[in-house]
Amino acid sequence: xxxxxxxxxxxxxxxxxxxxxxxxxxxxxxxxxxxxxxxxxxxxxxxxxxxxxxxxxxxxxxxxxxxxxxxxxxxxxxxxxxxxxxxxxxxxxxxxxxxxxxxxxxxxxxxxxxxxxxxxxxxxxxxxxxxxxxxxxxxxxxxxxxxxxxxxxxxxxxxxxxxxxxxxxxxxxxxxxxxxxxxxxxxxxxxxxxxxxxxxxxxxxxxxxxxxxxxxxxxxxxxxxxxxxxxxxxxxxxxxxxxxxxxxxxxxxxxxxxxxxxxxxxxxxxxxxxxxxxxxxxxxxxxxxxxxxxxxxxxxxxxxxxxxxxxxxxxxxxxxxxxxxxxxxxxxxxxxxxxxxxxxxxxxxxxxxxxxxxxxxxxxxxxxxxxxxxxxxxxxxxxxxxxxxxxxxxxxxxxxxxxxxxxxxxxxxxxxxxxxxxxxxxxxxxxxxxxxxxxxxxxxxxxxxxxxxxxxxxxxxxxxxxxxxxxxxxxxxxxxxxxxxxxxxxxxxxxxxxxxxxxxxxxxxxxxxxxxxxxxxxxxxxxxxxxxxxxxxxxxxxxxxxxxxxxxxxxxxxxxxxxxxxxxxxxxxxxxxxxxxxxxxxxxxxxxxxx
Numbered sequence: 001x002x003x004x005x006x007x008x009x010x011x012x013x014x015x016x017x018x019x020x021x022x023x024x025x026x027x028x029x030x031x032x033x034x035x036x037x038x039x040x041x042x043x044x045x046x047x048x049x050x051x052x053x054x055x056x057x058x059x060x061x062x063x064x065x066x067x068x069x070x071x072x073x074x075x076x077x078x079x080x081x082x083x084x085x086x087x088x089x090x091x092x093x094x095x096x097x098x099x100x101x102x103x104x105x106x107x108x109x110x111x112x113x114x115x116x117x118x119x120x121x122x123x124x125x126x127x128x129x130x131x132x133x134x135x136x137x138x139x140x141x142x143x144x145x146x147x148x149x150x151x152x153x154x155x156x157x158x159x160x161x162x163x164x165x166x167x168x169x170x171x172x173x174x175x176x177x178x179x180x181x182x183x184x185x186x187x188x189x190x191x192x193x194x195x196x197x198x199x200x201x202x203x204x205x206x207x208x209x210x211x212x213x214x215x216x217x218x219x220x221x222x223x224x225x226x227x228x229x230x231x232x233x234x235x236x237x238x239x240x241x242x243x244x245x246x247x248x249x250x251x252x253x254x255x256x257x258x259x260x261x262x263x264x265x266x267x268x269x270x271x272x273x274x275x276x277x278x279x280x281x282x283x284x285x286x287x288x289x290x291x292x293x294x295x296x297x298x299x300x301x302x303x304x305x306x307x308x309x310x311x312x313x314x315x316x317x318x319x320x321x322x323x324x325x326x327x328x329x330x331x332x333x334x335x336x337x338x339x340x341x342x343x344x345x346x347x348x349x350x351x352x353x354x355x356x357x358x359x360x361x362x363x364x365x366x367x368x369x370x371x372x373x374x375x376x377x378x379x380x381x382x383x384x385x386x387x388x389x390x391x392x393x394x395x396x397x398x399x400x401x402x403x404x405x406x407x408x409x410x411x412x413x414x415x416x417x418x419x420x421x422x423x424x425x426x427x428x429x430x431x432x433x434x435x436x437x438x439x440x441x442x443x444x445x446x447x448x449x450x451x452x453x454x455x456x457x458x459x460x461x462x463x464x465x466x467x468x469x470x471x472x473x474x475x476x477x478x479x480x481x482x483x484x485x486x487x488x489x490x491x492x493x494x495x496x497x498x499x500x501x502x503x504x505x506x507x508x509x510x511x512x513x514x515x516x517x518x519x520x521x522x523x524x525x526x527x528x529x530x531x532x533x534x535x536x537x538x539x540x541x542x543x544x545x546x547x548x549x550x551x552x553x554x555x556x557x558x559x560x561x562x563x564x565x566x567x568x569x570x571x572x573x574x575x576x577x578x579x580x581x582x583x584x585x586x587x588x589x590x591x592x593x594x595x
Contacts, residue, residue: 267306
């Protein structure tokens with residue numbers, strides 16, 4: 001029979017210290033036994049918390065060792081990443097737009113006419129940049145350029161801080177960094193691009209010479225006035241080539257690089273000019289302090305005069321000349337006009353810019369009547385050579401891009417009558433059959449008379465250069481089209497027409513300015529009296545053949561069309577043409593003597 005278990009709940013409990021281990025089947029570690037819950041009426045006091053500074057003091061050595069280890073790992077990691085990034089970073093090729101060049105056109109004396117191309121930039125070798133101009137740019141932008149590693153840690157730190165805090169864009173980059181940013185990378189502003197810029201700058205500095213970097217920088221940095229590179233800037237600010245810059249001009253251009261969009265108004269805006277002058281002084285003082293210029297050069301330096309900006313109206317008028325020269329230059333090189341415009345050529349033309357501008361002033365007062373537009377075309381050619389010295393094709397290229405001097409078919413009327421009794425060969429033979437020749441063709445015909453019967457094909461380009469090398473040289477193409485007897489007969493016909501002309505035309509001198517060389521003026525045209533439609537006035541001697549053509553048109557019945565119109569009669573158009581021709585002739589003779 002089962003006996004019930006005794007109730008032990010009433011037995012007194014024994015503390016662990018009262019238990020005799022010899023009577024226990026196993027030895028029990030008091031620490032392994034769960035601690036009985038404290039009676040609710042007598043809670044156990046909490047363990048006191050050790051102060052933080054005591055804990056740090058006790059563990060200081062261990063924390064320091066761990067921190068140093070972590071820092072070392074970080075430094076090694078960063079250095080390794082930098083080395084890997086440096087080795088993996090390639091120096092990219094320049095952006096196409098930064099190496100695209102324009103083609104520049106100059107007159108017979110080397111004066112700037114204008115350009116063709118998407119950007120106003122022409123490369124120059126560093127050897128063509130005066131040393132004091134190089135030093136001026138270094139003084140303005142990066143005075144440690146010759147000795148630094150291509151980067152400025154301080155500038156990079158400022159840029160990083162600005163990116164993290166959302167502050168303003170920071171400048172102060174080295175010339176090498178600026179070149180990398182402008183020519184090799186995108187204009188994006190980010191930490192990753194800034195880091196890549198620094199890596200490329202360091203690599204560029206270690207693999208390229210300082211002169212190579214400076215040359216690239218000077219050929220790509222923006223100077224304002226649409227000028228990319230120092231060659232374009234030299235022309236647009238001072239009207240000279242880079243190699244002709246003075247100390248003062250070089251310091252001024254160096255000062256402009258800082259804020260080109262602001263300083264480009266120098267010379268026309270008094271406030272901008274004053275601000276630039278202060279920076280110019282700062283640059284010159286730095287150059288003198290570093291020994292780049294002597295004390296005498298510093299003392300002799302005066303603030304330079306700038307070309308007016310924006311350019312005047314005559315700049316647009318010159319496009320008529322550039323159109324003709326560009327077409328001829330492209331044809332001589334066997335390329336398209338677009339390839340010419342982007343090729344970085346310098347096209348030396350036959351034009352006399354001073355005479356061209358003077359002619360523009362001489363014809364500007366010629367006016368048409370009510371609803372009638374008066375056109376004037378003026379051509380001057382060197383007899384026996386064919387060089388076109390003057391080519392006035394219209395008053396405003398922006399409104400009328402069509403060149404009246406080259407493409408205008410002007411009714412000849414009696415303008416070719418002096419050739420009626422001769423049988424010229426070659427181009428003159430074909431010209432006799434033309435009812436409406438261009439002013440250029442008619443002028444070249446009379447130039448053959450002035451040259452004793454030798455016709456020279458008209459041309460506008462004397463030579464073309466690129467990268468300092470001459471790639472084309474013009475050679476006159478001549479042929480005899482009249483014998484001496486025929487030349488005499490044509491000349492006599494012109495004199496007869498001159499003697500039969502109105503007294504106002506006869507008042508035009510019939511000899512050269514020096515009184516030694518006979519000169520003939522011949523005025524003719526289509527229509528007569530008050531129905532005069534065209535007037536031609538031609539003067540010639542062995543040095544020059546000049547033709548002025550006047551004609552008029554009025555709006556046609558259809559939109560955007562014109563039809564020929566009668567010339568205004570007040571003053572008589574024959575008088576206007578003859579007097580204009582005489583005035584331009586005198587300008588040409590005077591200019592030739594000065595030249």
